[in-house]
Amino acid sequence: MILLPQARGIIARRQVLDTLVRRDLHVRYAGSPIGYLWTILDPLAMALIYFVVFTYIFEARRVGYQPYVLFIVIGVLAWQWFSQCATETSRALLAESRLVRSTNLPRELWVVRIVVAKGIEFLLSLPVMFGFAIFFIAVGETKIHYRILLMPVAIVLQFLLSVGVGLILAPVTVLFTDMPRIVRIALRMGFYATPIIYGVHAAPPVLQKILLLNPMAGILEMYRAGFFPHELNVPSIISSFVITFVTLIAGTIVFKRLEAPVLKEI
Amino acid sequence: MRPVIESKDLGIEFYRSRRRKMSLREIVFKGKNLAPKDTFWALRNISFTVEQGEAVGLVGGNGSGKSTLLKMIAGVMIPDEGGVKVRGGVAPLIELTGGFLGELTARDNLYLAGGLHGLSKAQMDERYDEIVDFAGPQVRAGMDMAYRHFSSGMQVRLAFALITTLDEPIVLVDEVLAVGDRAFREKCYLRMENMLAGGKTLFMVSHSEADLRRFAKRGLYLQQGTLVGDGPVEEIIEQYNADADAAR
Known part of the structure; x- marks a missing residue:
């Protein structure tokens, strides 16, 4: 079994993981007086833009489910976690090369630590989402469905997906200089290839089949299931x-294979 | 009793001419296979064992693979051939300030770096005074300053103080004894001697004959990636000097 020893290594060093995550959040929030607000301001601004563009300019409310604001906010917040993970994990080993070179820790830790730190920021942004949800429940535009239980499942699944993507990106970037640029383009395309501002039902049948290959599509489906009681x-x-x-x-396999050459390079 | 460091047929291969980095441009314009396959073995067929409590000095010219060997013992580099088994924890006095971040305060850095080396917050609280005392009054006065405002000597002093309190049975040293001013160096020497007297295993790389004679009992001599000598440190230093003189 390939995943078990790695998982065990990480769990054995959870104290170090805790230290690193705290440092990340400390560095992120210490430098700015409204640190926490930036975590939610960015996705909120994006959600506002999409809302205005798609409801007032294109008048395309039908592409999502109602209430459309809530629909976009969930999508944008979850996507932000994923895309930040991909961007940062692709630099994980290079950015911390001095630490990686001087401490004998399971090297997967440098990837997991970013996904956890970004995940905590995502959890901290959830109150905003629930704020919108409560508002729309209060005005009677939606109600909470028992399928909201799928949300924690979605969080765990997205965590595992981000770790998997990060384990591929981090070592490849060290050996392949152009990787961050490719990641940037892929993420920009990924944003539109993921049902964030539209629902799968609004896509043409061919595209619906292609969307089946996008793991974030199913994950977003689970995030939204509690508020949008469609099929x-x-x-x-x-x-x-x-x-x-x-x-x-x-x-895990890629990381293990590339670990030795990567350590020679950094 | 089993040896604490056991190296068997250890070998590691590096790329010679340039870093093995591929860029998209090269793949597109020149074809993928242009990446040079020119490699060399930085170390090969290295076998030796170190018993508990031994003090070993690693000798050799520049580029003979000393630091690479130390890194593999520390577990921060992975051999391509054979392997090295290390029984017990390692306190690596290599890239001392590696775990420190310029923008955080010295205090935060100390806890963070301690955490990276496996100390819990409670353990760090316990050792905090001892570490800062050892690093000296200048360092103590600046513990709430950003670490990057420390002089490089002070940075290394704090890091040295931390790593040497780790209490691991094996100590790896890579030339770091040459840091700090005269007074601090003497303090470092004393601490190293105390650690040795306490039964710790020492594995050091040094170009300083004085340091080698002072700490090491046994010498290992590396020449271009092969182990060419293993014996009492005095003999190894003579062998190394003779080779160096002959090459001149």
């Missing part, structure tokens, strides 16, 4: 489980 897109969810585990295993 659940089960194939998409199953597909994201499968792709997530394949990515995680592939990531």
